[in-house]
Structure formats: structure tokens, C-alpha cells
Amino acid sequence: MTDHAEEQEMEAEALEAIFDTHFAVQSPTAEGRPQWTVDIYPETASDPDELQELNHVAIQLHITLPETYPDEALPILQVNILKGLAPDPHGDDLLVAAQEEAAANEGLPCIYAIAERLREWLAENNRPGLDDISMHAQMMRKQREQELQQKKAEQEFEAQTAAEEMTAAEMEEIAVRKRRAEGTPCNTENFEAWKMKFEAEMKEVEAQKAAEEVAEGDSKKKNKDAAGAAATATAVAVASRVTGFDFFSDKTTNLEALEAAAEQAGQEEEERQQAEEDGEEDGEGLDVDEDLFDDDVDLDDLDFDDDDDDEDDDDELDI
Numbered sequence: 001m002t003d004h005a006e007e008q009e010m011e012a013e014a015l016e017a018i019f020d021t022h023f024a025v026q027s028p029t030a031e032g033r034p035q036w037t038v039d040i041y042p043e044t045a046s047d048p049d050e051l052q053e054l055n056h057v058a059i060q061l062h063i064t065l066p067e068t069y070p071d072e073a074l075p076i077l078q079v080n081i082l083k084g085l086a087p088d089p090h091g092d093d094l095l096v097a098a099q100e101e102a103a104a105n106e107g108l109p110c111i112y113a114i115a116e117r118l119r120e121w122l123a124e125n126n127r128p129g130l131d132d133i134s135m136h137a138q139m140m141r142k143q144r145e146q147e148l149q150q151k152k153a154e155q156e157f158e159a160q161t162a163a164e165e166m167t168a169a170e171m172e173e174i175a176v177r178k179r180r181a182e183g184t185p186c187n188t189e190n191f192e193a194w195k196m197k198f199e200a201e202m203k204e205v206e207a208q209k210a211a212e213e214v215a216e217g218d219s220k221k222k223n224k225d226a227a228g229a230a231a232t233a234t235a236v237a238v239a240s241r242v243t244g245f246d247f248f249s250d251k252t253t254n255l256e257a258l259e260a261a262a263e264q265a266g267q268e269e270e271e272r273q274q275a276e277e278d279g280e281e282d283g284e285g286l287d288v289d290e291d292l293f294d295d296d297v298d299l300d301d302l303d304f305d306d307d308d309d310d311e312d313d314d315d316e317l318d319i
Contacts, residue, residue, distance in 0.1 A: 004068055008034055011070075011109040018112065029064060036063045038115050039082065042126040056128045057084035059094060061118060063111055070109050074102045077114070084128065094118055 012034075015023045019038055026035040038061045045051040060080040066073035079094045081087055101117040102110050 004071065007070060007109065008065055011111060012036065014109075015111060019115075033067065034065045036065070036111070037061065038063070038111070040115055040119050040122060042119060042123040052083075055083065055122075056126050057122050058082040059085065059091075059118065059122065061098065061111075061115060071107055074099075074106060075111065075114075077102065079118075085125075090125075094121060097121060 022039040024037050026037055028034055041055045041058045043054040045054055060082050062078040064076040069075055077098045079091050081091055097117055098114045101114045105113050
């Protein structure tokens with residue numbers, strides 16, 4: 001069972017922490033229902049004089065709590081004008097706004113939400129002269145409201161025009177950002193599309209893997225066959241090779257080979273000696289410079305200076 005009194009006390013403590021001296025717990029009603037008040041200003045200030053200077057309008061929200069608030073009942077609200085507003089129509093408009101906010105938060109503690117909604121209204125209308133209920137003042141307020149509405153409509157029109165003038169790329173970018181923020185909902189159609197795409201990708205991966213395995217198997221087989229052929233050739237070469245024992249055991253073959261080698265060596269020696277003898281007889285083995293035997297050279301023309309030779313000899317002896 002919910003303890004409504006405890007929830008109401010907790011909400012009162014939270015409101016007092018937020019609004020400070022502007023929140024007050026009043027005496028309960030004759031039926032014992034709690035009563036609260038919240039003084040609401042458009043702008044906040046710690047200095048009272050500054051608070052009055054900044055704010056041209058102000059109200060007091062009076063709350064009476066039913067026994068089953070907040071779970072099963074809405075608070076009973078009343079709006080009292082503190083400054084700069086007329087009870088009609090401003091008080092009535094503010095009360096309607098407060099009741100709408102309370103209904104929107106049914107089942108929850110809603111006093112702070114109501115107070116914030118009323119503060120926003122006051123901030124939009126924070127100007128002097130709203131408490132003047134004369135005909136002229138009412139006409140001026142109505143004219144101002146029409147101007148504000150017209151300005152708001154123009155701003156909305158400009159925003160719509162700017163949105164229409166956006167390029168296709170900008171629209172696509174906005175759509176992508178929206179999809180990223182919201183995510184893609186998972187339903188039967190999306191799941192089936194994803195499943196088909198996933199299975200196709202997996203088949204492609206498996207086919208590629210199988211092809212790689214086949215290629216790797218063929219390569220291993222070729223390497224194995226080549227290795228087998230090389231081993232066979234080596235075995236044949238080893239088997240056909242004559243061992244030392246076989247070579248020296250076959251005496252007939254060995255003697256014949258030695259005799260043939262000796263005969264060939266003798267023939268080569270005879271041919272070499274014969275070539276040397278032929279070269280000495282013919283003089284082909286000498287290199288002769290025929291210029292040294294030129295008959296045209298007269299040896300008498302050569303100057304042989306004996307004195308110079310003697311002087312050279314004397315110098316050598318002095319040394």
C-alpha cells in the first residue's frame with residue numbers, strides 16, 4: 001500500500017530546496033488536507049529590490065493536495081495575481097495552463113512541472129501595463145498579441161521555406177542522422193532481407209575458402225610428385241653407381257683400362273717430341289727481329305766518344 005503522506009512530504013522537501021523562500025507550507029484545511037504556495041517570477045534574483053525591478057509580473061500558485069495525491073488524484077490549483085496582471089483574462093489563462101500540465105503528469109508529483117509551465121508564460125509576458133484593464137490597454141494588448149502571432153507565423157514560414165530549399169544531399173544527410181539516432185526497427189521484412197544477404201555472403205566466403213583449399217591441395221600434390229621423382233632419380237643413380245669394391249674386383253676391366261691409358265700417354269709423348277724436333281729444324285720456334293740485320297745501316301756514322309768514356313771512368317774511380 002502506497003504511503004501518500006510520505007510521498008507528499010518528500011515532494012515538499014524537494015520544492016523547498018528548489019524555490020527556497022518562494023515555497024511555503026500553509027496550514028492544512030479543515031479536512032486535514034495539506035496546502036502549499038509557490039511564488040513564481042519570470043526572473044530570479046537574491047536581492048528583493050532587484051527581484052522587483054526585473055519582474056513586471058508575478059503570481060502565486062496555491063495548491064491543495066487530496067489524500068490520494070499523487071497516485072490517484074490531481075492537486076486542486078488556484079492562481080493568485082501578485083503583480084502586473086489582471087485576473088481576467090490572465091488569471092484564467094494561467095489556471096487553464098496549470099490544470100493542463102497537472103493532467104499531463106497524472107500519477108506523478110507534478111507541482112514543479114506546473115510551476116515551470118507558469119514561469120514560462122510569465123517570461124513571455126514580462127512587461128509593464130498588463131494589469132491595466134481599460135479599453136485602450138486591452139486593445140493595445142490585443143494588437144501586440146496579433147503582432148506576436150504574425151511574427152511567429154513568419155518565422156515558421158521562413159523555417160519551412162529554408163527546409164524546402166535544402167538540397168538533396170542535405171536531406172539525405174539529415175535522414176541518415178535521423179536513422180542513426182532512431183535506429184532501424186527489427187521486423188519480419190527487415191530480418192528476412194538481412195538473412196538473405198547474410199547467407200549469400202556466407203556462401204561466397206565458403207566458396208572462396210573451398211577454392212583456396214583446392215588450390216593448396218594441388219600445390220601440395222605437385223610438390224609431393226616432384227619430390228617423389230627426385231627421390232626415384234637419386235635412388236636409380238645410387239643403384240647404378242659402381243662401388244669401390246666392384247671396381248677393384250673386376251680385374252680384367254681394370255687392366256684393360258690401365259693398358260689403354262698407358263698406350264694413349266705414350267702416343268701423346270711421341271707426338272710432343274716429334275713436334276719439338278720439327279720446330280728446331282725449321283727454326284719456327286725462334287722469334288727474330290729482322291730490323292737488327294738491316295744492311296743499309298752504316299756503322300761508321302755512329303759517334304763513339306772515347307774521351308767521354310774516359311772521363312766517366314775517372315769519375316767513377318774518384319768516387
